[in-house]
Amino acid sequence: MKNYLTYSKIDTYVQCPFKYKWIYIDRNDYKRNIASERGIFARAVLERYVTKLMELKKKKNLKVFDKIFNTLWSDTYGIILSDYDKHKIKDYLLVYIQKSIEIKHVLAVECQFSFYLAELKLQVSGRFNRVESLPVNRLKLIDYKIGQSQFFFSDSLQSWIYGYALLDRFPEYGGHQISYRFLEKNEFMGFKPQDKSKLKSKIIGVASSVLSDCQMLPTKNKWCDFCDICEQGKCSEWN
Numbered sequence: 001m002k003n004y005l006t007y008s009k010i011d012t013y014v015q016c017p018f019k020y021k022w023i024y025i026d027r028n029d030y031k032r033n034i035a036s037e038r039g040i041f042a043r044a045v046l047e048r049y050v051t052k053l054m055e056l057k058k059k060k061n062l063k064v065f066d067k068i069f070n071t072l073w074s075d076t077y078g079i080i081l082s083d084y085d086k087h088k089i090k091d092y093l094l095v096y097i098q099k100s101i102e103i104k105h106v107l108a109v110e111c112q113f114s115f116y117l118a119e120l121k122l123q124v125s126g127r128f129n130r131v132e133s134l135p136v137n138r139l140k141l142i143d144y145k146i147g148q149s150q151f152f153f154s155d156s157l158q159s160w161i162y163g164y165a166l167l168d169r170f171p172e173y174g175g176h177q178i179s180y181r182f183l184e185k186n187e188f189m190g191f192k193p194q195d196k197s198k199l200k201s202k203i204i205g206v207a208s209s210v211l212s213d214c215q216m217l218p219t220k221n222k223w224c225d226f227c228d229i230c231e232q233g234k235c236s237e238w239n
């Protein structure tokens with residue numbers, strides 16, 4: 001029998017096995033925290049904006065940006081987020097789009113990836129925010145981040161999975177890189193995936209724990225303060 005995991009499921013397990021079980025095995029309700037909602041809104045604006053620029057073959061267009069931002073806000077996010085969030089997100093997105101998007105290089109926006117690990121009979125899938133081709137046969141994955149770069153380690157599960165998926169899906173390119181863009185502070189951090197077999201064994205190490213863990217115990221971590229399970233009083237580790 002084939003197993004299926006997404007990057008975000010594996011990442012949730014790494015944060016806390018009990019949280020993974022609560023959401024994905026027991027299928028309990030789980031309310032996303034405000035920081036996640038802010039990130040989802042900002043990514044949705046960028047996805048639609050870059051897709052539209054590709055259609056229009058334009059470098060940038062602030063009217064298009066405003067229209068997309070305001071439509072998404074009034075249709076969905078205005079009832080979840082505050083006006084303070086709205087202005088803050090708009091400000092940093094405007095800084096980002098003025099300088100950091102080269103439409104002529106964009107190959108794909110919000111594209112699905114998937115690879116198979118025969119050792120675990122496991123299909124792993126996920127989504128790239130944006131992929132660009134660069135001069136001299138290089139390829140860059142851009143991943144949007146909302147948090148702060150000082151709390152982020154680029155040599156971690158996300159880079160292993162994204163890196164392996166990049167090398168697997170685009171083998172014809174001579175160089176691959178991942179650029180994490182921290183939108184709020186306009187910072188970035190890079191990772192160069194090179195050795196596919198090393199990345200694969202790291203992913204297998206983590207994924208096999210997800211597939212074989214029978215206990216799924218709660219594990220305190222830096223996201224506990226924002227966890228809906230403790231809000232509901234259902235976590236034994238949180239008091």
Ligand code: SF4
Nearest residue numbers: 016219224227230235
């Ligand atoms: S509050 Fe509990 S369930 Fe939530 S992440 Fe922390 S340890 Fe896991």
